[in-house]
Amino acid sequence: MEYPSKVLAKAVEEISGLPGIGKKSALRLALHLLRQPESQAMVLGESLQKLVTDIKYCRDCHNFSDAEICEICSNPKRNDEVLCIVEDVRDVMAIENTGKYRGRYLVLGGKISPMEGIGPNQLNIPAIERKLETGSVKELIFALSATMEGDTTTYYIYKKFKHLKVNFSTIARGISVGDELEYADEISLGRSIQNRVPYDEKD
């Protein structure tokens, strides 16, 4: 595709560098911006640049943050005794959105994956160690993907810290709310029977 303008060609090329956006969609987005008030593209461009220059990683939990310590870590009302290990910032957001967790987090930044060349050294495991050294953590919750890589990472961290006086737990795996048993995969169904919980009429 030939573009009538180098500026347009450059914008299309850069936009189509984003995942899931091809050249045609990129052109559509660029033409959309050209039809809007100039300020929209200016603000969008600036906020993308600010995103990478201004965002910080929380020193304690490696969540994204505007300050050196993120809002969750600096909130005195959160429970220091439980620490939830997640792979990714998105997982923090997902768990926060449930409104069911008031403890702290630790973002690993990935999971052990020999296929992608990610070993334990690339993950924020020393940060877990620092958290555990404070002595306030009583329970470590693993909230990693229900995949082989997630399970490997959970096991690696468990083995590394199992000598410490701390309880380990993982988030429950089972049948999703709204699922019909007939269509559930047998592993999830098997786990949900094994890990059945006392019936609670208030649930």
Added chain:
Amino acid sequence: MEYPSKVLAKAVEEISGLPGIGKKSALRLALHLLRQPESQAMVLGESLQKLVTDIKYCRDCHNFSDAEICEICSNPKRNDEVLCIVEDVRDVMAIENTGKYRGRYLVLGGKISPMEGIGPNQLNIPAIERKLETGSVKELIFALSATMEGDTTTYYIYKKFKHLKVNFSTIARGISVGDELEYADEISLGRSIQNRVPYDEKD
């Protein structure tokens, strides 16, 4: 959805202002940029800003251009005698990609659409007049959408200039290459029979 950082929230908000991109996709794109080298977001941001500040509209044909006159209008090898009227810059690119047209273009910037409040005054019709006044144009090709709005626009322009010594034509409407007659809509099929062309063994 709560975001751990205001910079991230702002970026997500701005990205999701683009058509076809929701909050979830916007977050995915923002997190992608954060995983890439900082330069990618910087270059992307800059090229979006440059897009709206640096792009010009060709004085002659209203195509996008880096200079005051676009590459097509300033190319002396193009045929001044045919002028192709299109709605949009994308249509110029589409026709250029066919490699079958060597004349000039004129970008209307839309089509007459009472529903969207677009009347003839919002379109670049005076630019057609200027082109026709030079006396070099012998044929005006209408290459507008095959919709009611496109047809209305074609008719409006035709009526406005039909007193001038210039031939009017529209791009052929018919069966797309690769289509089976059985599944073609009857209007296209009807037109393609009415407007049949002499058989050419080289086609």
